[in-house]
Amino acid sequence: MSAIGQPISRFDGRLKVTGAARYTADIPLAEATHAAIVHSTIANGRTVSVDTTAAEKAPGVLAVFTHRNMPRMNPTPKPWSHLHPHGQPYLPLQDDQVHYAGQPIALVVAETRDQATHAGTLIQVEYDARQPVVFGPQTTKDAIDPPQFLWPVASSVGDARTAIVAAAVKIEQTYTTSDRHHNQMEPHVTTAVWDTAGTLTLYETTQHIFGTRELVSIVLGIPQERINVVSHFLGGGFGGKAYVWPHTLLAALAAKMLNRPVRLQLTRAQMYSMVGHQPATIQSVALGADKDGRLTGIRHDSISPTPVFDDYIEYAALVSRSLWAASGGISTNHKVVHVNRNTPTPMRAPHEALGHFALESAMDELAYATGVDPVALRLLNDTPIDPLSGRPFSTRAMRTCLTAGAARFGWDKRTPEPRSMRDGRYLIGQGMAGAIFTHWRWPGKARVTLHDDGSALVEAGTHDLGTGTYTVIQQVAADTLGLAPDKVTVRLGDTRLPASHASIGSATMANAGTSVMLAAKAARDRAIELALTGGNAPFAGAAAEDVLVADGRLVLARKNLDITYAELLARNGLATLVGDGNYNPVEEANGPKAVFSFSAVFGEVRVDPDLGLVRLSRFVGAYDAGRIINPKTARSQAIGGITWGVGQALLEQSETDPVMGRFINRNYSGYLVPTNADIPELDVLFVGEFDEEASPLGVKGLGELTAVSVAPAIANAVYHATGKRVRDLPITLEKLL
């Protein structure tokens, strides 16, 4: 029986609900000390004095660090890309400058966390404060062209401007999205331990153990071989734990100085300034179309904030490069504004979740302007060729997403006029959107060891963010080896395992999963080789391609022979048989096909006409993410992703105080995320097929795809319900009154 395709429950689920799963902060450590960060209350200026006298005398305090006594660090590497580690380039406690509110200005280490926190309150800081620069319409005039990091900053195919000017129907609007924070339930925490041989072990809340090792190596000048990074379980990552943040560097150095393990856990409030966030965007979209709705031109430009010391770009206009065809041309561009804040970072789903709100809202406006049904409009502008690169898509089940999703939703019962559907006093609205999501290809290694008891061990330096990686990797190895899944043990999340890439970009299965498949194949092929030519070879003289694996056995069906792995290893006097997997794909951009995931999503809202309150009442998502390894974990990904999208659409915004320049709502009472009561039954369909170009496993990226285009589908539904077009997220009730 094949394990792939089975809805197997996550085997770490039991560990988590029984408390047996050790999260980073739960790992017990003898002799551990605890650190607390004191952060700046101003957003721009410098510290004139930091008086630590009282703090140093407080109970339990072991050391207090400021920029005056913290050892110097090396600069972070530049430029960065997804294949290199990233850390905020402005490093902590290195000088007296203050570039953002909530910046570390002192670190207290004590015997307990409460002692460290209390001593921190005794530190007296005198500032020379300057007016902070904050992001908003008034600062966009200072937007500049940033240097490239992930993709080219601008793109132009054909002549979009001329095509739009000449178009029979034009839509030109500005759409904005808010600053957002990841708000993982598990706070960021680091425990740094140096052993007597001078090796640093970091127990870290990270989605990128090898990137953390490399960045810490560079910035602290420690050889990579002398650093281990461990991350076994995460209580949410969402992109926020993909890069190295200042507290990790501080913990490592403090542990070295004190020669004791140091645990440093950020407070909930510090999660809004000491780690990344998703920057706001101001996007302008222009569409030109003929009177039947066929697109002739698309222009999409985006502006987002970035720190004064960095050039992080939110690539919101990216989606318009490849989602729909436009006969006359497509142009996109990104600019940034340097402001007083810390470095933003990817947040599920970076780039795409923001860009689709603008593009797919504009498409809905075009549907109304032309009188073409929104689903029909997208079918009309579907394309088998990537408009940006001119390459055919490897697989693109957009038409199936649109038609199967519409059928499941009952789209044909919708009456298109705004305010035409009601349920008693409630206004009912139905909206939809299409989506495209980047497919990433990254190298990864893995090792599979067959044991003489017939079990197998998989080792790979990738991560389980709570997404089910342990389980789906078990399924892949089990099928490749011909073992039952419960015979396969999976070890992840330690740099002492074979190197893998970050668990970001919804790319873990396609890349790390493939490396495991290759390692399992290598182990299986060695076993087959032994069966053909090893000691007392059971299949002597047969051909390797005639040997199958199933139920823990090698099977030579045509001769009705079989042997268990256990027996085979015993005959050869072996305790183990090892296979190595090394997946080293060409970068997607250099392949013959354009590879992306796709979806079409449909939402229904009930709007209270007196209060402006929007409730999502139904949602259908149809996804093309290639082959699905485990429909249960995949569905769980979609539930999480859609919930994220509902938050983006209706609730989430990190507001900045315009005078103080700091994020104001810095806890769960001020920053709203959806709860169970906000989420109705979600219906998800997987319509994709095996995509051999995407990965040898046939899978494409799924997790973040499901967060994309939820917001425009809801915004379009709100327009349908109320006749009000809200172009600014989140759609809070005052915007509907």
Ligand code: MOS
């Ligand atoms: Mo994702 S925001 O690339 O972890």
